[in-house]
Amino acid sequence: MSSTMRAVFVRKYGGPEVMQLEEIPIPRPSGKQVLIKMKAAGVNAVDFKYISNTMPEGSIPVPFVPGIDGSGIVAEIGSEVQSVKVGDRVYVTWAGHRNVGNRPYAEYSMYDERSVFPLPDNISFKEGAVLGVPYFTAYVGLFHRCRAKSGEVFLMHGGSGAIGIAGIQWARSRGMFVIATAGTKEGLELVKKVGAHHAVNHREPDHDKVIMNLTGGRGVDVILEMAPSINLAMDIELVTHGGRIGVIGTPGPIEIKPQRTYAKESSINGVGTIAITPEVVKEVSSALYAGLELGFIQPVVGTEFPLEKAADAVRVREKERSGALGQYVLTM
Structure with a gap:
């Protein structure tokens, strides 16, 4: 050497x-x-x-x-x-x-x-x-911060980036119904390819109404949000009663209506990985190895x-x- x-x-x-x-x-x-x-x-x-x-x-x-x-x-x-x-x-x-x-x-x-x-x-x-960052962050956000469960409806806002792709794949591995957004034709094709049931263009006006319609008007259970300064107020409206929002993306000033969170008994959770415990590290790395080896994580x-x-x-x-x-x- x-x-x-x-x-x-x-x-x-x-x-x-x-x-x-x-x-x-x-x-x-x-x-x-x-x-x-x-x-x-x-x-x-x-x-x-x-x-x-x-x-x-x-x-x-x-x-x-x-x-x-x-x-x-x-x-x-x-x-x-x-x-x-x-x-x-x-x-x-x-x-x-x-x-x-x-x-x-x-x-x-x-x-x-x-x-x-x-x-x-x-x-x-x-x-x-x-x-590392994409799959650890998405796993912690979904299953620890937002307590996502099989059968729930999941929205990945910004699904064509690395964390978005990881979130889609983790959610599908747990049997969730996945809606993902992207802003380009290539991005929309990619989120479908990696497992989203539906792809929505977040640059189109009223795309929130498209998302709500995909849930039959019920709303989504869990959202991972990559652009909270743009979408958080919308996310609060999109979640169903008891819905959970995981904030990952770059912080920025935003105005929200907090009364909507207690009306829905919803929650907003910060997502990070620096402070997770050794037990959670072992959990994520073990799940990731199995997913890679078996092919459901790509x-x-x-x-x-x-x-x-x-x-x-x-x-x-x-x-x-x-x-x-x-x-x-x-x-x-």
């Missing part, structure tokens, strides 16, 4: 232009650390928030290597690691905590053992790189960029997120 690697560094906060490709020493693991030879890294919306220091939950001190999700092969392990061995195919993500050390916008990345998960042989490294890879084009990937991802089709990836 070489003694150096290429990595994308952020040494000051700003736009994608602050990301610089550098050659640095490869770190060596100790204790419960796992060194991974990265094959691909997911490009999440949250990556830009950390680069620009606009993450509501707090900043990552500069300098740092960006990224949260990735996949690759275990290259070296610390003396206390028990769950993986050198040569294993794995994917990585934050789950229940923030990691320290290098992150996946690099040829090698160091992760705590708690954030390293086995990747089934039938899943490519590119597909493995888009698992991640969708969007546009691919080489590592040296990481700034372009983040820039395009941030600009085009409203019409996303799957998740962007960096390849090493």
